[in-house]
Amino acid sequence: MFDARCHAPAATRNRESILAVLRETLPLSGRVLEIASGTGEHAVHFARALPDLIWQPSDPDPASRASIAAWRAGEGLANLREPIDLDVTAADWPVERPQAIVCINMVHISAWAATEGLIAGAARLLETGAPLLIYGPFRQAGQPLEPSNRRFDEDLKLRDPAWGLRLVEDVRTCALDHDLAFDQVVQMPANNLTLIFRKR
Numbered sequence: 601m602f603d604a605r606c607h608a609p610a611a612t613r614n615r616e617s618i619l620a621v622l623r624e625t626l627p628l629s630g631r632v633l634e635i636a637s638g639t640g641e642h643a644v645h646f647a648r649a650l651p652d653l654i655w656q657p658s659d660p661d662p663a664s665r666a667s668i669a670a671w672r673a674g675e676g677l678a679n680l681r682e683p684i685d686l687d688v689t690a691a692d693w694p695v696e697r698p699q700a701i702v703c704i705n706m707v708h709i710s711a712w713a714a715t716e717g718l719i720a721g722a723a724r725l726l727e728t729g730a731p732l733l734i735y736g737p738f739r740q741a742g743q744p745l746e747p748s749n750r751r752f753d754e755d756l757k758l759r760d761p762a763w764g765l766r767l768v769e770d771v772r773t774c775a776l777d778h779d780l781a782f783d784q785v786v787q788m789p790a791n792n793l794t795l796i797f798r799k800r
Contacts, residue, residue, distance in 0.1 A: 604670035606663070610705070611641040614789065618642070618704065618735055619649055621786050621794050625731050630699030631656055633725075635688060635718060636706035640668030646702075647680035654679050656695060658686035688717035697725050704735045707771070708753075711762040716774055719797075723778035726799040732780060734795045735788065739765045746791045771795060 626632060629652045637643050637657035647655040657668050657680070668683035686693055688706075701722045707715050722732040737749050745753060749765060756763040772782050775797045783796040 604663075604666040605674065606639040606667040608639045608641060611639060611645075614735075614792070615642055615645045617789050618794070619646060621733065621735075621788075621796075622646060622650065622702070625700075625733060625796055626650065626653060626702075627699050627730075628652060630654070631696060632700045632702055633695055633698035634658060635686065635701060635703040636660075636710075637668050637683060638664055638705070640664070640671035640683070642704055643668060643680060643683075644671045644675050644677065647677045648675065651677075651679055654681065656681045656698065657683040658695070659683060660685060660687045688714050688721055690717070690721075693721050693725065695725070697727070699727070699730055701726065701730075701732045702735075703733070707734060707736050707738075708756060708765050709763055712766070715766060715771060719771075719774050719778050719780060722797070723780055723799065726780075728799050730799050731783065732775075732797045732799075734771065734797075736792060737765050738768045738771070738793050738795070740768050749791050768793065768795065 631654045633656045634643055635658055637659045643655055643657040659665050665683040672680050684694060703718055739745060753765045779800045780797040781800045783798050786794040788794055
């Protein structure tokens with residue numbers, strides 16, 4: 601029997617460290633919009649661990665949405681919503697206003713326009729003080745890339761010249777231009793970071 605559920609090994613490796621940041625940053629209740637939910641494994645894990653939050657996964661890729669839906673069907677979590685088709689570069693997002701937005705491992709595997717769209721959409725939807733969390737590998741001005749991230753960055757650019765690790769400072773500047781204040785950067789395992797912004 602065909603099983604639409606996909607697996608990403610990185611999701612299993614990083615989910616607990618990301619969850620620890622979410623517990624410290626997300627509101628106690630409300631709706632969380634996850635951008636580029638991928639396989640859906642994060643959505644299931646976080647919805648199960650944070651039952652007072654409504655988790656809204658999204659992805660523009662039909663195969664990813666099928667995987668998310670299959671994971672959701674298998675888990676039966678009341679607070680995990682059906683995945684929606686959401687293109688971050690669109691001027692309007694088909695979602696209810698969330699109390700927080702989470703984006704994991706999208707920025708480096710998409711064109712810069714996707715990061716701009718993510719930040720612009722967060723600025724449109726979030727209320728004052730609400731967080732936007734962006735997780736993934738980044739570059740930082742004045743700091744050499746770790747060997748593993750340097751190889752990863754080179755591989756990404758070979759796959760698509762528009763991809764690659766973004767400068768934290770460029771993301772911060774884009775956020776400031778859209779009235780999102782930088783809150784903090786959290787060092788994560790495996791040379792990743794979580795950037796936290798809040799609507800001003």
